[in-house]
Amino acid sequence: MRHISILVPKGAVLGSIEGPRQLFTQVNQFFKAKGEPPVFKVQLVGLEKETPLCGGLVTIHADTLLNDVEKTDLVIIPAVDGEMKAALEANKEFIPWITKQYKAGAEVASLCLGAFILASTGLLNGRKAATHWLAANDFRKMFPEVNLMAEKVITDERGLYSSGGAYSYLNLVLYLIEKYVGREMAILNAKVFAIEIERESQSPFIIFQGQKEHEDEPIKKAQEFIENNFQEKITVDQLASMLALGRRNLERRFKKATSNTLVEYIQRVKIEAAKMSLETSRENVNEVMYKVGYTDTKAFRTTFKRITGLSPIEYRNKYNREMIAA
Template structure:
């Protein structure tokens, strides 16, 4: 079992049944999460932080110390997760960094009013990024728990947990076995900024010069520091990241492969096929067939 520090932030107004439900799910796997309620406890190092749902709106601005703790954790590479209203803390702390998030459909209008730049997509139950996971409905904390268990303890442990609690492992499938998991806790803030930025612009043309400008570094310095921090050069890292998006689109939708390629940043379809086949060992169509033909795990 990997040694990971997991924190459940029981912020004022958090749904207590979800707080203790998350604790039960994660404790079953041996992850043993810590429930914290104040800034003194929250200041402890956490690899993963979970923000439970709430039955009513919350105002994170009244607890700046918790927002500061979230920001510091994110900057150190922690995985930040929310269910339902919990995404309010992510919005207030600016942890979305322009990436899409989800929440309960009834919460979305107020979120858009309070944070006009926030990209809220309530059509999706769960939206996963490298270091950010948001889940939609009040009971979506169950899906969130399974995702965190899978990321920290592995696919089989997640499936065994779902069987134990008799819940459906929603959106969990074989692609997760070899999912690209980049290093985020390397301590280089500018490299982490670049990693987050790449997620946001995957479907767009990307140049090293633009990345360097965004990071405030020279191209040479960015490439050197990026490789040292992540273990990948920028080209190989970007290819892996784009293939993760392609795998998600192939598994979760029926859109044509050409559109999958475009949304993954490839205008050249043959090039997309070559990279996808090299990284996954199968064609995009073959991958989609293998995922969609899998039986549901009960």
């Protein structure tokens, strides 16, 4: 029987504790229905027997305390709420225990913002991770040695797993169920809980918000210029001249401050504007394309799909209010 330890951090998001517990427990129910023994022993593991969540509205009762778990097979780190540095400080006692379990052979999976706790162990340094796209800039600043895959729903590297934003943790739990007990069980669970099983990217959900929490004022001016003039053709040389900076110096400072190259930033601002038009207007794809400053249809469609994971038409069909209502 595989031992699964679902941590109960202080400030945890309730759903990311209860969701995995339900999915793994359901697998045991499937086996019981076939007259077979359970395959998972699922425990909620806390720093204290009772942990208040949701501002005290809910209290989680742990099955066991952290230091009473000598060995486990899988550690689940749920998402945490609030300011991340405070959340990490409140849950720092988990860090050496997670590291010890991993070194003893356990696998570790972080859900959404739980990636901040996993990254604090140092185990993710030089490895891939996912987290909620809204927290990507903060994550990169706090953990520059981790290879953040902001568009991914799931990452899997050397027994370390992570999931993207919010309810995409369900996809990671199904992924683990498939790995441990097979595809049939994963599909059964997906059907019982009405989960779309094959989601690989959170790109369609990302709202681009340029990283401006830096102190490089000329770079902020460049960002503001791009955001206010995205309909025009903007070149790197134009920006360098406007800011009286050398091209290479500008490109280096821009990437350091924003985690995007200048070209990527311009593309992302244009595509974000295109997404808004496709969501809210009746304009066709070509009209939207011209409106955001593209003249090459192929280039627009290619860039749009690379950034969002969907073609412009697929995006409009999925998110336009009138299309959905029709």
